[in-house]
Amino acid sequence: MQLHQLEYFVAVARQRHFTRAAGALHVAQPSVSKQIRKLETELGTPLFHRMKGNVVLTPAGEVLLPWAERILGEVDGARAAVGELGGLQRGRLAIGATPSLCTILLPPILSSFHATYPGIELALQQAGSRDLVRQVEDGALDLALVILPVEYPVIETTPLLDEPLVLATPPGHPLARRRSIAVTDLRGVPLVMFRDGYDLRSVTEAACRQAGFEPTFALEGGEMDSVLQLAASGIGAAVVPAMVVSPGGPLRAVRFSSPGLSRTIGMANRRDRPLSRAARAFASALSDAVA
Numbered sequence: 474m475q476l477h478q479l480e481y482f483v484a485v486a487r488q489r490h491f492t493r494a495a496g497a498l499h500v501a502q503p504s505v506s507k508q509i510r511k512l513e514t515e516l517g518t519p520l521f522h523r524m525k526g527n528v529v530l531t532p533a534g535e536v537l538l539p540w541a542e543r544i545l546g547e548v549d550g551a552r553a554a555v556g557e558l559g560g561l562q563r564g565r566l567a568i569g570a571t572p573s574l575c576t577i578l579l580p581p582i583l584s585s586f587h588a589t590y591p592g593i594e595l596a597l598q599q600a601g602s603r604d605l606v607r608q609v610e611d612g613a614l615d616l617a618l619v620i621l622p623v624e625y626p627v628i629e630t631t632p633l634l635d636e637p638l639v640l641a642t643p644p645g646h647p648l649a650r651r652r653s654i655a656v657t658d659l660r661g662v663p664l665v666m667f668r669d670g671y672d673l674r675s676v677t678e679a680a681c682r683q684a685g686f687e688p689t690f691a692l693e694g695g696e697m698d699s700v701l702q703l704a705a706s707g708i709g710a711a712v713v714p715a716m717v718v719s720p721g722g723p724l725r726a727v728r729f730s731s732p733g734l735s736r737t738i739g740m741a742n743r744r745d746r747p748l749s750r751a752a753r754a755f756a757s758a759l760s761d762a763v764a
Contacts, residue, residue, distance in 0.1 A: 474512065474515060474516075475508075476544075476545070476548060477508065478508045478509070478511065478512045479512075479541040479544060479545055480498070480545060481494065481498065481500075481504075481505045481508045481509055481512075482509060482512060482520060482534075482537065482538075482541055483538065483541050483542055483545060483613075484497055484498050484505070485505065485509060485521065485528060486521075486530055486534065486538050489527045489528055489529070490526075490527050490528065491505055491506055491509075491528065509521070516533065516537075518531070518533040519531050519533065519534075520533055520534035520537060521534055539607075539611050542608065542611040542612065542613040543611045543612050543613075545612070545613065546611060546612020546613050546614075547612055549565060549567070549612070550612065550746065550749075552564075552565070563592040563593070564592070564593050564594070564749070564750075564751045565593070565594040565595075565596065565751075566593055566594070566595055566596070566615055566749070566751045566752060566755060567596040567598065567613065567614045567615050568583075568595065568596065568597050568598070568614065568615065568616060568617065568618075568755065569597070569598040569599070569600060569605040569608060569609065569614045569616070569617030569618070569619075570597065570598075570599060570605070570617065570618040571599070571600070571601060571602060571605070571618065571619065571620065571672065572599055572696055572697040572698070573673075573697050573713070573714050573716070573717050574618050574738065575597065575599045576697060576698070576717060577714075577716045577717055578618075578716065578762075578763075579597070579618070581762070582758055582759055582762045583595060583597070585758065585762075586754070586755055586758050589754075589758075590751065590754065593751050598613075598614060598617075601670055601671055601672060602617075602619040602620045602623070602672050603670060605617040605618075605619050605741070606619055606623055606625055606628055606741055609628060609741050609742060609743060610625060610627055610628060610743065612743070612746075615742065615748070615749065615751075615752045616740055616741065616742040616748065616752055616755070616756065617740070617741045617742075618633070618738060618739070618740060618741075618759075619738075619739060619740075619741045620672040620736050620737065620738060620739075621736075621737040621738070621739040622737075623739070623741055626744075627743060627744055627745060628741050628742070628743065628744060629741070629742055629743070629744040630739045630740065630741050631739055631740045631756075632737055632738075632739045633738050633739055633740060633759065633760065633763045634737075634738050634763045635735050635736070635737050635738075636714050636715065636716065636735060636736055636737075636738055637714075637715045637728065637729075637733060637734070637735050638673070638676065638712055638713065638714060638715065638729065638733075638734040638735055638736060639712070639713065639714075639715045639718060639726040639727055639728050639729070640654060640659070640710050640711070640712055640726070640727040640728075640729070641701065641704050641710060641711045641712075641713045641717075641718050641724040641725070641726060641727075642704065642710045642724065642725050642727060643704065643705055643706070643707050643723065643724065643725070644723075644725055645707070646707075646710060646725070648662070648710065648727055649725045649727065651727055652727075652728075653727065653728050653729065653730040654727055654728075654729060654730065655684075655729065655730050656680045656681060656683075656684045656729060656734070657684050657685075657686075659681060659684075659688060659710075659712075660681075660684075660686045660689075661689055662689060662709075662710055663689050663690070663691030663708070663709035663710070664677070664688055664689060664690055664691060664709050664710055664711060664712070665691055665692050665693075665695060665700050665703045665704050665708055665709040665710070665711045666688070666690045666691075666692070666693035666694075666695070666700075666711075667693070667694075667695055667696070667697075667700060668693070668694045668695065668696070669693075669694075672736065673712060673713065673714075673736075674693075676712070676734065676736055677712040680712075680734055690709075691708050691709030692708055692709065697713075697717065700713065701713065701717065701718075701724065704724060705722075705723040705724050712734065714736070715728075738763075740756060740759065
């Protein structure tokens with residue numbers, strides 16, 4: 474079993490497609506297929522169900538994936554530790570963030586960091602908080618921006634900012650002209666809802682249930698971009714972070730009256746693994762930006 478075989482395996486598992494994985498790895502697709510077959514031969518079992526258009530992990534592949542991610546993470550950590558001797562002239566930094574933060578908060582921070590440290594290769598993973606925390610735990614990510622609280626003993630978190638949530642509505646929505654609303658005003662209001670497991674879905678459902686009712690879904694299963702577009706099209710309103718509703722855009726942001734709705738954004742990293750110099754520099758830049 475060789476490291477590049479594990480790297481190819483993890484890429485295919487994440488992309489769910491051999492050709493897309495080859496593109497992400499910047500290698501030829503036949504090379505990826507060949508190395509995966511060699512790995513399957515060595516392990517004596519298929520790792521993927523190969524179907525038209527995509528692939529799905531077999532039970533053996535599901536077992537191997539966290540181990541492969543952990544091994545590759547440890548190798549990257551070793552490389553980073555040795556690279557520390559050369560300062561911040563070279564290295565790699567793997568960062569994770571939720572979709573809303575990838576859209577608004579991170580781009581200028583990443584741009585500034587890259588301009589300051591052009592030799593540091595940046596890798597960005599976009600996912601929900603639970604998936605990101607698992608990848609930090611497995612060593613696939615150096616750090617991640619997640620929604621707190623996080624209940625993992627091995628994970629250390631640092632709160633960064635409290636972000637208000639608002640109701641995003643099209644201009645003609647019955648609640649669009651209100652200066653503020655209470656959570657009880659959402660009773661019976663059709664909502665465009667995020668997919669199951671999404672932090673914003675959990676916050677919205679919990680707030681409605683605490684107010685004594687179940688939320689009404691006009692449509693569910695979306696990611697951030699699709700939820701905003703669907704809300705703008707008039708299908709329903711959506712509870713979203715205030716930062717994603719652009720002033721003058723197609724949506725109106727109606728705030729919630731006191732105590733309001735909010736979420737706490739924090740940085741997560743492994744408690745038992747010191748941050749690399751590159752990760753510490755990025756964490757510092759992040760803290761300065763949100764301050």
